[in-house]
Amino acid sequence: MDVLRPKIFVINGRQYRLNTDDCFPDDNINEIQTDIAEKLPSYVERDDTDEEYDDLNIYIEDGQCILKLEVPNIFFGLIIGRNRENLKNLEYQTKTRIKIPSSRENNMIIIKGEQRAFIIAAKSKLNAIIKKARFKQDVTHFISLPMINETVIDNYLKFKKVVLKEFGQCRGISEVLFQDHLQLHLTITCFVLCNAAEIKIAHKLMKDCEETIIKPMNLTSLDVLVSGLDYMNDDPSEVKVLYAKVTNPEIQVLADKIQTFFQDCDLVKPARNDHVKLHVTLMNSRFSQQANIVDENVDNRSHFTFDAKKIVEIFDNYIFGMVHLTEIHLSQRHTIDSNGYYKSSFVIQL
Structure with missing residues (x-):
C-alpha cells in the first residue's frame, strides 16, 4: 500500500484512512464499511454543560433557534440597563437577539440565535442576572x-x-x-x-x-x-x-x-x-x-x-x-x- 495515498472509506458521511493493507481484504471493504456504519450511532458534537438544559423548549423557525422565556417584568429594567447597554452586551456576548416585551404586553422574553448553544448561553446569563436581582427583593x-x-x-x-x-x-x-x-x-x-x-x-x-x-x-x-x-x-x-x-x-x-x-x-x-x-x-x-x-x-x-x-x-x-x-x-x-x-x-x- 502507498502510505502517501491510503485507501479512504466513508462512515456516516465522515472519511477515514485505512492505514494497512492487511486490515481488510479489498473485496470485503464495502461489506465491512456498511456493517460498521449500521452498528455505530451517528456522531453529534455536544457540550456536556448542555445536559441540564435538555428540557428547554427550543424550536427552529426560519432557520433560527428560538426560546420563549417567562420572566417577571420587575427584572426587565436590570436586564435592559441604562441606554440598553446591558442588553446590547448580553446579545453581543451570546450571539443572540433578545426581545424584551413592554411591561404592558406580557412577561415572555424571546431569544433568537443561529445555534442552540447560543440560546443556552443567553438563558444562563439571564438566569444569573435574575438570581442576583431576586435576592435584593423583599421576601414575599x-x-x-x-x-x-x-x-x-x-x-x-x-x-x-x-x-x-x-x-x-x-x-x-x-x-x-x-x-x-x-x-x-x-x-x-x-x-x-x-x-x-x-x-x-x-x-x-x-x-x-x-x-x-x-x-x-x-x-x-x-x-x-x-x-x-x-x-x-x-x-x-x-x-x-x-x-x-x-x-x-x-x-x-x-x-x-x-x-x-x-x-x-x-x-x-x-x-x-x-x-x-x-x-x-x-x-x-x-x-x-x-x-x-x-x-x-x-x-x-x-x-x-x-x-x-x-x-x-x-x-x-x-x-x-x-x-x-x-x-x-x-x-x-x-x-x-x-x-x-x-x-x-x-x-x-x-
Missing part, C-alpha cells in the same frame, strides 16, 4: 408553622401587657414592636415570588416536599413547647429581635430537611446555615421601621434596636404554652386572613 412568601392556640395567645398578651407597663420607659420599647398575637409562628424558608407563574412553581415544590420529605418522616410528636426568651445578638440592651424558644427535636429535624429540600431553588432566599433556628418572634425592631416611626432624638444605631435587658431578666423562663402542630403553610407576607393569621397560598396537613 415564607414557609410557616402557626404557633397559636388559646393558651399561648393568652400568655403572650399577658407578657405584652407587663412589658409595656413595667418596662415601657426602657429605650425603644413601644407597642408597635410586638408581633400580632394571631400571627405567632415558626419560619423555615423564605421565598421571593414575583408573579403567578412563580407562585405556581412554589405550589408544586410544596407538594413534592410533602410527598418526599414530610410524609416519609411519619412524625410521632407534634407538640411543641414554647418557653423562655432569647435574642438575636450578644447584647440584651441592643436587641433587634426578641423571641420565644421552642422545644421539639423531631420538628427541628423536619425544619432542617425542608430547608435542605428547597436550598437549590432559585426562588428561595439563601439559608444562613444548614440548621434552622426555630423561634417564635415576639418583638422586632423592624416592625417600628415598617410603621415609619422615627425618633429624631435617637441616633441610627439606637433607632434600630431596643433595650430588652430587664425583659429578659424577668421573663427568662416564662412559659407561653404547648402548641400541637397541625399544618405547614406557604404564607404571604404582610397579609391577614379572615382568621387573623397570614393568608396562605398553600397548606400541608400534618
Whole structure:
C-alpha cells in the first residue's frame, strides 16, 4: 500500500484512512464499511454543560433557534440597563437577539440565535442576572408553622401587657414592636415570588416536599413547647429581635430537611446555615421601621434596636404554652386572613 495515498472509506458521511493493507481484504471493504456504519450511532458534537438544559423548549423557525422565556417584568429594567447597554452586551456576548416585551404586553422574553448553544448561553446569563436581582427583593412568601392556640395567645398578651407597663420607659420599647398575637409562628424558608407563574412553581415544590420529605418522616410528636426568651445578638440592651424558644427535636429535624429540600431553588432566599433556628418572634425592631416611626432624638444605631435587658431578666423562663402542630403553610407576607393569621397560598396537613 502507498502510505502517501491510503485507501479512504466513508462512515456516516465522515472519511477515514485505512492505514494497512492487511486490515481488510479489498473485496470485503464495502461489506465491512456498511456493517460498521449500521452498528455505530451517528456522531453529534455536544457540550456536556448542555445536559441540564435538555428540557428547554427550543424550536427552529426560519432557520433560527428560538426560546420563549417567562420572566417577571420587575427584572426587565436590570436586564435592559441604562441606554440598553446591558442588553446590547448580553446579545453581543451570546450571539443572540433578545426581545424584551413592554411591561404592558406580557412577561415572555424571546431569544433568537443561529445555534442552540447560543440560546443556552443567553438563558444562563439571564438566569444569573435574575438570581442576583431576586435576592435584593423583599421576601414575599415564607414557609410557616402557626404557633397559636388559646393558651399561648393568652400568655403572650399577658407578657405584652407587663412589658409595656413595667418596662415601657426602657429605650425603644413601644407597642408597635410586638408581633400580632394571631400571627405567632415558626419560619423555615423564605421565598421571593414575583408573579403567578412563580407562585405556581412554589405550589408544586410544596407538594413534592410533602410527598418526599414530610410524609416519609411519619412524625410521632407534634407538640411543641414554647418557653423562655432569647435574642438575636450578644447584647440584651441592643436587641433587634426578641423571641420565644421552642422545644421539639423531631420538628427541628423536619425544619432542617425542608430547608435542605428547597436550598437549590432559585426562588428561595439563601439559608444562613444548614440548621434552622426555630423561634417564635415576639418583638422586632423592624416592625417600628415598617410603621415609619422615627425618633429624631435617637441616633441610627439606637433607632434600630431596643433595650430588652430587664425583659429578659424577668421573663427568662416564662412559659407561653404547648402548641400541637397541625399544618405547614406557604404564607404571604404582610397579609391577614379572615382568621387573623397570614393568608396562605398553600397548606400541608400534618
